[in-house]
Amino acid sequence: xxxxxxxxxxxxxxxxxxxxxxxxxxxxxxxxxxxxxxxxxxxxxxxxxxxxxxxxxxxxxxxxxxxxxxxxxxxxxxxxxxxxxxxxxxxxxxxxxxxxxxxxxxxxxxxxxxxxxxxxxxxxxxxxxxxxxxxxxxxxxxxxxxxxxxxxxxxxxxxxxxxxxxxxxxxxxxxxxxxxxxxxxxxxxxxxxxxxxxxxxxxxxxxxxxxxxxxxxxxxxxxxxxxxxxxxxxxxxxxxxxxxxxxxxxxxxxxxxxxxxxxxxxxxxxxxxxxxxxxxxxxxxxxxxxxxxxx
Ligand SMILES: Nc1ncnc2c1ncn2[C@@H]1O[C@H](COP(=O)(O)OP(=O)(O)O)[C@@H](O)[C@H]1O
Ligand SMILES: [Mg+2]
Numbered sequence: 001x002x003x004x005x006x007x008x009x010x011x012x013x014x015x016x017x018x019x020x021x022x023x024x025x026x027x028x029x030x031x032x033x034x035x036x037x038x039x040x041x042x043x044x045x046x047x048x049x050x051x052x053x054x055x056x057x058x059x060x061x062x063x064x065x066x067x068x069x070x071x072x073x074x075x076x077x078x079x080x081x082x083x084x085x086x087x088x089x090x091x092x093x094x095x096x097x098x099x100x101x102x103x104x105x106x107x108x109x110x111x112x113x114x115x116x117x118x119x120x121x122x123x124x125x126x127x128x129x130x131x132x133x134x135x136x137x138x139x140x141x142x143x144x145x146x147x148x149x150x151x152x153x154x155x156x157x158x159x160x161x162x163x164x165x166x167x168x169x170x171x172x173x174x175x176x177x178x179x180x181x182x183x184x185x186x187x188x189x190x191x192x193x194x195x196x197x198x199x200x201x202x203x204x205x206x207x208x209x210x211x212x213x214x215x216x217x218x219x220x221x222x223x224x225x226x227x228x229x230x231x232x233x234x235x236x237x238x239x240x241x242x243x244x245x246x247x248x249x250x251x252x253x254x255x256x257x258x259x260x261x262x263x264x265x266x267x268x269x270x271x272x273x274x275x276x277x278x279x280x281x282x283x284x285x286x287x288x289x290x291x292x293x294x295x
Contacts, residue, residue: 004031005069005191006055006159012063013050024050026217028064030210032159035189039202041250042212042221043260048195051212052161055193056082069158078105081152083162087144089136095147096132099123102154122150125184142173146180153184162194166201174198175234178205186231199254203246204232211253214260221258224249 011028014021025047032038040048053059055066057076066073068080081102089098096119103118123129126146136144145165152160165181166174178201185192196202202209206226213221226246228237237243 002033003070005034006030006032006193007067008051008055008064009067010064011051011054011061011066013047013054013059014062023217024215025054025219026063027219030220030223032191032193034191036207037185037190037192037205038194039206039209040193040195040212041197041199041202041209041254042218043214043254043258044197046212046215047218048212049163052082052163052193052195055159056080056161058082078155079158081155081157081160083145083148083152083160083165085164085167087136087141087148089144089147089151091136094133094135095128095139096123098136098147099151099154102151106155118154122154125153125187126150126180140173142169142177145169145177149177149181149184153188153190158191160190160192162192164195164197167197174201179234181205182230182232199247199250202250203228203243204234204237209246209250211250211258214258222253 008028008030011025011030012023013025014023016022028051030038040051042048050059054061055068055073057066057073057080060074073080089095090101093101099119099122100115103115103122107115107118120129120132123132126149128143128146128150131139131143136147139147145168149165166177169177182205184190194205203226209224209226210220211222211224212218224246228240228242228246
């Protein structure tokens with residue numbers, strides 16, 4: 001097997017808390033090849049975002065390490081672009097300018113014409129050239145999320161990291177963006193790690209589904225290889241026997257093997273962190289909902 005692009009070895013994360021140390025992750029081992037599409041799935045609070053933040057370099061691990069293309073991650077960098085659930089576009093800049101910021105980060109000595117060509121290329125990939133001059137609050141939630149993806153792709157990252165990128169969108173918009181992401185990935189052959197709660201999304205998009213056990217000390221429980229032909233068409237897939245089999249395997253892992261009742265209640269011990277996590281989630285989810293409907 002060729003050398004993996006991403007190598008997570010004995011990765012662990014312990015957070016200091018008022019009640020002492022909280023072991024969020026323990027012994028996470030994962031190798032990802034160039035061009036692979038990986039989904040991370042697991043119950044809320046198990047540690048998915050922590051894994052992503054460690055790969056992004058937003059957190060530094062307390063144990064083990066992350067290697068990307070032969071170099072140990074020691075902080076954030078443009079080789080690892082992140083797309084969050086809530087786009088995080090700069091509201092005072094146009095769609096064009098938001099993507100331009102990313103292009104300028106990697107432009108080096110390239111001239112203005114090159115920058116413009118790049119921006120338009122990524123806007124075209126997400127079919128947003130018509131809205132280049134609009135401000136984020138003038139476009140729908142689905143469109144904002146598309147611009148967030150364009151901005152991330154414009155960095156030409158080695159790895160695209162997505163934390164529930166479609167989680168705040170309605171089902172139809174979500175389906176549309178999943179199709180767009182599959183088409184882009186087929187064209188650019190990006191390496192992607194995507195966190196999702198959605199079993200169908202995971203099966204439809206992934207080469208591998210990485211299923212995490214419940215915390216504390218969460219780790220990888222099972223890895224499911226999705227051997228379905230590409231391009232994948234959602235209606236055809238829904239009737240594919242193998243698709244149903246994969247779907248069942250993930251559901252079984254989540255609701256039988258790792259059912260929530262088996263959790264040793266990290267929430268109780270860490271009421272403060274859970275509460276602050278909720279406080280972060282809620283306004284964002286509300287803010288995106290009305291916009292998402294018009295996508
Ligand atoms: N900065 C932090 N300090 C203390 N505990 C944290 C911190 N970040 C995350 N945690 C805890 O680590 C666990 C995993 O969190 P997270 O990775 O956000 O889960 P997920 O993304 O799977 O919902 C949770 O119990 C959470 O409360
Ligand atoms: Mg999370």
